[in-house]
Amino acid sequence: xxxTSRIKRREAIIPLLKDAxxxxxxxxxxxxxxxxxxxxxxxxxxxxxxxxxxxxxGAIYALGxxxxxxxxxxxxxxxxRPEQDITCAAVKVLGELAYPQALPQLVExxxxxxxxxxxxxxxxxxxxxxxxxxxxxxxxxxERDGLLDAEAALALGxxxDARLEEPLLKLLASPHERTRxxxxxxxxxxx
Numbered sequence: 001x002x003x004t005s006r007i008k009r010r011e012a013i014i015p016l017l018k019d020a021x022x023x024x025x026x027x028x029x030x031x032x033x034x035x036x037x038x039x040x041x042x043x044x045x046x047x048x049x050x051x052x053x054x055x056x057x058g059a060i061y062a063l064g065x066x067x068x069x070x071x072x073x074x075x076x077x078x079x080x081r082p083e084q085d086i087t088c089a090a091v092k093v094l095g096e097l098a099y100p101q102a103l104p105q106l107v108e109x110x111x112x113x114x115x116x117x118x119x120x121x122x123x124x125x126x127x128x129x130x131x132x133x134x135x136x137x138x139x140x141x142x143e144r145d146g147l148l149d150a151e152a153a154l155a156l157g158x159x160x161d162a163r164l165e166e167p168l169l170k171l172l173a174s175p176h177e178r179t180r181x182x183x184x185x186x187x188x189x190x191x
Contacts, residue, residue, distance in 0.1 A: 010035055040066055045074070057089045064093035072099055079105055087112075088120040095124020103128060107136060119151045126155035134161055141167050146176030153179065157186025165190055 013035075016028035044066065047059040060078055063071040075097075078090035091109055094102040106128075109121035122140060125133055133155075140152030153171055156164050168190070171183035 006035055041070060048074070048078070053083065053085065056086055060086065060089040060093055064096055067097060069099075072097075072101060076102060076105055079109070084114050084116060087114075087117050091117065091120040091124050095120075095127045098127040103130070107133075110136060110140075115145075115147065119147050122148065122151040122155050126151075126158045129159065131159065131161065134159060134164070138164075138167070141171065144174065144176075144179075146174070146178045149174065150176070150178045150182035153182040153186040157182075157189035160189060160191055162191050 010032060013028050013031050016024055017032075019025050019028065040062075044059045044062050047055050047062075051059065056078075060075065063075060075090050075094050078086055079094060079102075081087055081090070087109075091106060094106060103125075106121050106124050109117055109124075112118050112121065118140075122137060125137065137152050137155050137159075140148045141156070143149040143152070149171060153168055157168065165187065168183050168186050171179050172187075174180050174183065
């Protein structure tokens with residue numbers, strides 16, 4: 001939608017906010033919100049296309065705040081980008097939104113060659129309450145690196161499967177502080 005067209009529509013709707021009918025006022029407010037969201041999406045797409053890396057990452061997080069089905073394909077595209085920081089940001093936002101359509105790509109990111117991307121994927125998957133994720137996340141408890149094992153412990157704790165108590169108890173003796181903290185937190189989340 002052209003910016004001038006959007007402005008024209010907005011100006012035409014604004015007087016309805018003072019209409020005598022409550023229903024008309026509410027509908028006008030919703031219509032204005034929809035127009036502003038569309039404008040925001042267009043602005044964010046421009047930042048993603050033309051901005052520097054920091055601007056692009058900021059736009060990815062803003063897409064997450066905007067939410068909605070329209071942002072999903074954009075975030076999935078960003079998650080597939082070769083730039084590690086852009087991929088990590090998109091994966092994190094996809095996890096926060098927890099759209100079922102994003103689940104296969106997030107699971108695929110568990111195999112990414114970059115450790116930070118795998119860690120972001122583990123954290124993102126913790127937002128899904130899918131018992132089928134347990135076998136995919138369980139092997140990461142064996143990483144003993146203070147990052148992947150910690151993220152996996154937290155994710156598994158959030159899934160709330162009491163059968164995970166023993167593997168999580170073992171992590172309390174990890175040489176990595178972050179892993180020990182994550183294991184303690186995960187154990188507190190189990191039923």
